[in-house]
Amino acid sequence: MTGPSRLVAGIVAVVLLGGAAIAFAIVWRPAIAAIEPPGPQAFDAALVKRGRDLAAIGNCNNCHTVRGGKNFAGGLPVPTPFGTIFSSNITPDAETGIGRWSEEAFRRAMRSGFNREGQHLYPTFPYDHFTNVSDEDDRALYAFLMTRQPVRAAARENQLSFPFNQRFAIAGWKLLFLRHDTYQPDNQQSAEWNRGAYLVEGLAHCGACHTPRNALGAERASAQFAGGDVDNWHAYALNDQSRAAVPWDADALFAYLRDGFHPDHGTARGPMAEVVGNLSSVPSSDVRAIAVYMAGVSRTPTPDRKRQGEAALEQARSSSGPASQANAAGASIYATACASCHESGRPLPFGGVNLARSTAIASPDPRNLANIVLSGVQAVEGERSPIMPGFANSMTDAQVSALLSYLRARFSNQPPWSSVEKTVQDARRAQTAFLVKSPAPHGAPADPQQREKP
Amino acid sequence: MTAPMNIDRRRVLAGGGALIVSFSLSGALAQQQDPPAAAPPSPPGSLKTTPYLDAWIRIDADGHIEVFTGKAELGQGFKTAFQQIAAEELDVAFESLKVTTADTGLTANEGYTAGSNSMKDSGTAIQNAAAQARELLVAEAARRLDLPIENLRTADGAVVAPDGKRLSYGELVTGDMLHVQAQPKSKLKDTATFKVIGRPVPRVDIPAKVTGGAAYVQDMRLPRMVHARIVRPPSYGAQLTECDTSAVEKLPGVVKVVRDGNFLALVAEKEFQAIKAMNALGAAAKWQETARLPRQDDLLAVLTSLPSQNSTIFERSNSPASGRKTIEATYTRPYQAHGSIGPSCAVAQLIDGKMTVWTHTQGVYPDRQGIAEMLRMPPASVRLIHVEGSGCYGHNGADDAAADAALIARALPGRPVRVQWMREQEHAWEPFGPAMVTKLKASLDDGGKIADWHFDVWSNTHSMRPGGAGSMLAAQHMAHPFAVPAPRPLPLPEGGGDRNAIPIYTFPNAKVVHHFIPTMPIRISAMRALGAYHNVFSIESFMDELAGLAGVDPVEFRLKHLEDQRGRAVIEKAAQAFGWKGGQKAPQDRGFGFAFARYKNLAAYCAIASEVEVNRETGRPHLVRAVAAVDSGQVVNPDGLINQIEGAIVQSMSWTLYESVTFDDSRITSIDWQTYPILRFDAVPESIEVHIIDRPGQPFLGSGETGQGPAAASIANAIANATGKRLRNLPLTRKRIKEAIDA
Amino acid sequence: MMTLKVNGREHQVDADPDTPLLYVLREDIKLNAAKFGCGLGQCGACTVIVDGKAVLSCVTPMVLLEGKQVTTLEGLGTASEPAPIQRAFMEEQAAQCGYCIAGIMMRAQALLQRNTKPTDEQIRTELDPHLCRCGTHMRILRAVHRAARLMDTADATPAAEGRAR
């Protein structure tokens, strides 16, 4: 998930700034010869298996599969103010997929963002990260994709108007922002850290969501992991800007990425739910490596942050929040709509996070909380998974705002949010869009064996 | 007769004018304890145990006809079916009848409403009683008109003479006319003349259910009624060590806190007050728990290592015994929950030493016995009235809730007490469907037929229904608790864990062993189809494995081993309607599966073909369509039967693909719909077709549970067909399927 | 004391602001249709319509209802004069135990009020918050389709007999 509208905005800017000239200066890549589709027998089973894990880390399925559609057959619409970009078919179908792509062509796409014919690919495909993927891993990914079931599904025409439909414009964007080999091993660090860095900066493309983008739609290198936007969700800051009630550490990150929830933070929702759904199936050593590297990114918390964390935990343990709530409506809504689960004393993910520890409530941006209150959490088909009813139908914007303000005041020591009601209005609009296009929920991992005792 | 009965009896008689309508329940009760010594051969169905006609049918002087059944309507729609049967045999309009269901004050003791036996027991009794009543009315008319019986006919609630003169049943009925014993055989109507039976009559209970009429025990509101909630222990065997109730007693609306040993409950004027107080009381209660549950991720080892009583329930040997190719397989089923949508509920009231309990129990009489024992009251002072609840699918929390209500009502004489379980309580405390293990081994002869067959099944009992107080939670939790009755295997031919363990197919050599496990780590009882669900799943999965080994089409393979003609007919019907063809290949990512069983080997026949799609990347299975054929003898209400089979397939699909009770070393951890997921609309099949093979004049065969086993096996076989991988451990979850594909 | 508008009538209700609507409907106003299933927002049995939208009454505190219109199944029609959706459920015989049905009908009603021609896919998606343990799903779907036709075309086909398929 990359903030597509910003990307397109960036492209526009490039064009308007006269970047076209630069763009033309970029070499046009030749097509790479089509091959006969190799067929699944051509690949080593162990290689395919490794490719499966890598594809999960890369979250490939979520962009390349539409709800109810065939796996990896593409067609996911990414609406932008300038039109809609559709994800492509990456099954080994000869005519409509990548069946005629050689491994070299695949690697070039990953590394430099060209299709087999040599056309530029839109950077919604995050090759600014994938460029870091090793040849070996590209080979495994290729093997995995080429052994999927071929699906005949012609690419849907992107609905972009001129000049956004001109692929050469992308050349300019690449020239400005595509840097190769942004990941370099660091001998001072452990092998685990290096593995994590390789994955995070490369295939896992975490920064695509968690790093803010500049006016031209590219990640701001100076503000890496300072928090970003995606589909009207706020991707939390993961560096020292993090406002999580309890500071993250490697263990918490590992558990969260692996299980999809952590009692000191909450449950992964929105686009992140899809990510953790995938990470639940990959080797835990890789998830651990990602966690170790990201813990380094967020740095050892300052004494001040530590104290805040302790205070949050303390408040979570005592059942009563800060006294004197002037917000009676919020309190009544909370008591019935929220507390029946969130104060049930059941551990996550089935009890609802103890709100004093909720990262969403401590966040400077109330959007995620608004989203979750409006839409709730849908059950995953046939699997143990948290359920939360959405309140979009039962609460007005003013009522949701009252609840959000109440939660913020009661469960965090952060200053009140400003313009909560506006956020709620936006969230309600976005929620409608989200529900219309979102893929079916993925298997949120939940451990049925876990102790229900405190 | 007890006081409440008399009240009702007066009410029943009120409309009767001068005529005293006989009332034979006391006779029926006497019969119950002391079955008729003489009078063989016995009459059919439940007339055996309750032979007086007026226990089943009463007609007053105005011609009002009331039909009584000791069975409970649980959403199967048989109240409507009984009404059809009675209307048919009595020759009255369907609408002119009223059916009264299970009530210890009014109806016969027909034990439990279970095992798909209602049509066979009660339906047969009502049919024969109605036929005999009609004969009696005709005879009376013949006497009064001085005409031969043959010249008279019945129509629309009257006997009609050749000259058109009509004598209504109301005019004809006399004092004790129906207070006679049932004859062994009544002359039933010619099926060809049926006007009501065999028609899809709309169910009588549906209008109220779709317009907000009072339909359920949950909807009862008696004057001055109070609301109770239970605070259950956190786990089996937990002891209440400390509970300061003083703060809770002061909460708004709280009427009383009731504590009796580990039984903790409270009563409040209003329902939400009761819930708030329940939460406060729950927080105040301190429990001591013991870790006593087995490991849930290794049920196979757990079940097969517990002490068991082994019995060979079937053996046949025709040498030569050994075949050429032999395979073995082990199948498991976890504990599964009934999972009623409406948690259990009951209302009880103690007035002048008489306890009345309104309950959705499946057995008003057995439950009354248990409650009376718990309260140390004579059974005659306790009356249980069945009021419909949410569908129960076997022995769920209904009886426990009835006991809860009675125990609390005793502490609050005069006031009706409504107890409603919370969702978490229903999930944690209902008696689950038992876990099971089956081991199968068979070999094929040179002709590709099964030469010998071994079947071993391990399971607990499948019924801990009340009868004694000790089967109910309240009685177990009291300070002077009642011991849980010793679990017993249910006798064959119906069986419990071994229900449907004996193959219906003909094999030259076969041996079936039942390993009955008395020790019960988890609270269990009867769940729809009992052992038949897993046994049929195992047998029918294994039949497919063997068919694969023999290289024979699964449908053909079954027919090769089946002599039962009605069984063959349903298999052929389902296969044909599905479009099953030998050597077929399902579309990409899809598989076809087939399965068949005759429930209990003596009730309805059912064959199901299904088409399942499996997502190879995620492992997610989706039942696309299912086609069933069913033979349940004479069909009374075809639409009702279709509804039942459709429901059985859909429910069994949910059990089979998704469901297992989870627990840690002491607590049940699947305590709501998050932790015990069941089917939602996103996974509902595109179509389910049910084809009925009607058998006019043949006995009614129970059908409510016949679909569970075949549906499970049919889906499992389709998944195997789609993926090439055989899954033998229920449930066949997405994760297990994915692991199998990736392996 | 607050005023609650249910099925077109105003009721004076004496309930704390945090009381869930479900209990007020069932106990104070003595309506049967909204059912207690879980109290946790997981099953849909308690669904009613508030200002045209389907709402889970078990997690909707009274404080949210000031000035809003609540409609329950009782407010749509009666057994003798059923609303189209009620007629459709009767005609399809779309119930077994029926406990889940009232909630499902209310959400379907809300859907049909804003979309008279929903696709099968839309109906399934819409009903996803609802559980039915009896497995009546196929009939429920048929009944909602039938209700859509009844509402849309005022289809006057008499109650169907013989739905054997």
Ligand code: FES
């Ligand atoms: S009772 Fe409200 S959703 Fe279950």
Ligand code: FES
């Ligand atoms: S009809 Fe019984 S739960 Fe749906």
